[in-house]
Amino acid sequence: MKAFIVDRYNSRDGGRIGEMPEPELLENDVLVEVRAAGINLLDSKIRKGEFKLILPYRLPLILGNDLAGVVLRVGSRVKRFKPGDEVYSRPNKDRIGSFAERIAVDEADLAMKPKAFTMEEAASLPLVALTAWQALIERAGLQKGQKVFIQAGSGGVGSIAIQLAKHLGATVATTTSTANIEWVKSLGADVVIDYKKDDFENVLHDYDVVLDSLGGKTLAKSLRVLKPGGKLIGIAGPPDPAFAKELGANGFVRMVMALLSFGIRKQAKARDVTYSFLFMRADGDQLGKITSLADSGKIRPILDRTYPFDAVKEALTYVESGRAKGKVVLLLKKGEPTSTYENEGTP
Known part of the structure; x- marks a missing residue:
C-alpha cells in the first residue's frame, strides 16, 4: 500500500x-x-x-x-x-x-x-479533541463558573479547547494575533489578549486552570496568573516524573524527565499551584463522547x-x-x- x-x-x-x-x-x-x-x-x-x-x-x-x-x-x-x-x-x-x-x-x-x-x-x-478533553475534564476537573486560560486560541488544540470549556460553563481567556480576535470570540472566548500588544500575565489574575501549548518562557508566566490551588497543564513540556511513571520508563529516562521539569515544579510549589505534563492517549470511549458533542453542535x-x-x-x-x-x-x-x-x- x-x-x-x-x-x-x-x-x-x-x-x-x-x-x-x-x-x-x-x-x-x-x-x-x-x-x-x-x-x-x-x-x-x-x-x-x-x-x-x-x-x-x-x-x-x-x-x-x-x-x-x-x-x-x-x-x-x-x-x-x-x-x-x-x-x-x-x-x-x-x-x-x-x-x-x-x-x-x-x-x-x-x-x-x-x-x-x-x-x-x-x-x-481526534488528537486535538482528546487532548482538550483529557486536559480540561480528566486532569483539571474544570467546573461551571471556573476560569480557564487556554493559550494559542486559534491553534488546533486551542480552537477545540475553547469550545469544550464553554460547553462546561467556564469563563475562557485566550491569546491570539490581532487578525484573529473576533474569530476566537466566535468560538466562545470571553477574554482575548492580543499577544502582539499585551502580555497575558499583566492582564489575567486568579485563574483556576491554564492549558499551556507553548512551553518555554510562557510556563513561568502561566504560573503567575493562577490562584492558589490552581492547575497548570502543559502539553508542550517539559515532561514530569508522573508522566515517566505512566510511560513505564526506565530509571535513566525517569531521572531525565525529573530534571527537565524540576525548575517549573519547584516554582509551582512555591506559588501553591501544581504543574503536570499531559501527553494525550488514545481512547475510543472518550472519542465517542466527543462525537456526541459534535453531533449536538457543541463542538465544530x-x-x-x-x-x-x-x-x-x-x-x-x-x-x-x-x-x-x-x-x-x-x-x-x-x-x-x-x-x-x-x-x-x-x-
Missing part, C-alpha cells in the same frame, strides 16, 4: 511516499481504509526525532496520528464495528501510521465519526486547509510554520466532498 515513510530521523529528504506492507490485523483490530488524515505538530516532532526518547519507534516508520475512514475488515474479537462503518481515531501512540491507504486500529481506540461531518472534518478532530471542526496526499511534505511545512488556524488535513481518497468549514477563519 502507498504510505508516507520516515526512514531516518531528521533526514534531509524529510521522508518519502512509497510502498509498505499491508497492516497486520490482530483479533481486536479494525482495518480502516483511510480517507483523510489530520496533520499535527506532533508528526513533525516525531519526524525530526524529538520524541525518540519516549517514543522509540522502529524505522522505517509510517507517520500520522489522526484519521477518518471506512471499515474494511474486523478482527475475530471485534464487537462494536463492522465493514462499511464510517469511523475516526487517534491510534495508540505505539501504532501510529495514518498517512497511508490503510491502517489497523485497536477497537478500543476507535469511534463512529460524527454523522454531520465530512471525512476531512472528522480527521481534524476548525479546518484551515486540506492538501492532496502527494503534497504531504508541503502540508507538514505549513503546519511547522505556525500559521494554521485550526487543523490541516491530508486527503487520501479522491472524490470526497469538500469541507463545509474549509478555510473558515482565514484572514
